Amino acid sequence: MYARSWGCYRIARASRIPSPLDCTQLRVGMSTISRPLAARLTLAAASVGLVLSGCRVDAEPTSFDVSPVVAEVEAAVWAFHAADTARDAEAVIRLLWPDYDMLVDGQRVDYEQVASSSREFMATLELFHTVWSDLQVIPIGPDAAISSFLFRDSIVSRTGELTRAEGPTTFLWERRSSEWRLRFGDADHYPIIP
Secondary structure (H helix, E strand, O other), rough: EEEOOOOEEEEOOOOOOOOOOOOOOOOOOOOOHHHHHHHHHHHHHHHHHHHOOOOOOOOOOEEEEEHHHHHHHHHHHHHHHHHHHHOHHHHHHOEEEEEEEEEOOOOOEEEEHHHHHHHHHHEEEEEEEEEEEEEEEEEOOOEEEEEEEEEEEEEEEOOOOOEEEEEEEEEEEEEEOEEEEEEEEEEOOEOOOO
């Protein structure tokens, strides 16, 4: 059973409640209790755990106007695209929070690694052409949103080497002090073979 927690933007896993087909009674310590009571106790324990962790469980997401969140995050996504295609590593880095981390092709990298590799990588490029399509922005709160899109890159190095790749990218955007930046990213690159 999973409980959604919009207040903390995370999913908390509650204890598994066995199927009623398993048996009708459970042994707990020296006592035998009925399956429905065991299920209620497990659910109660999971609920207490969520409350103690500072999260609240809502049946529906907290009400907020999603339109400005979508518009602002879309603008931030396209600012990131412009920084990439301009080969402007500093503009890319300015869109990252200092606690940013990312999975790139299955490898976890932190802010410092992204910053240094962006500077090194952009300096080797002659051309960075990328097409981003199927952009979706999913607000998960007034100060957080997920964006996802598909990319198709054609990159030419200063030595004339052409690299083409495509794949999905997902970002977690977070607004702090009215500024949207990236908190987490995941990108997978698949070579395009002519």
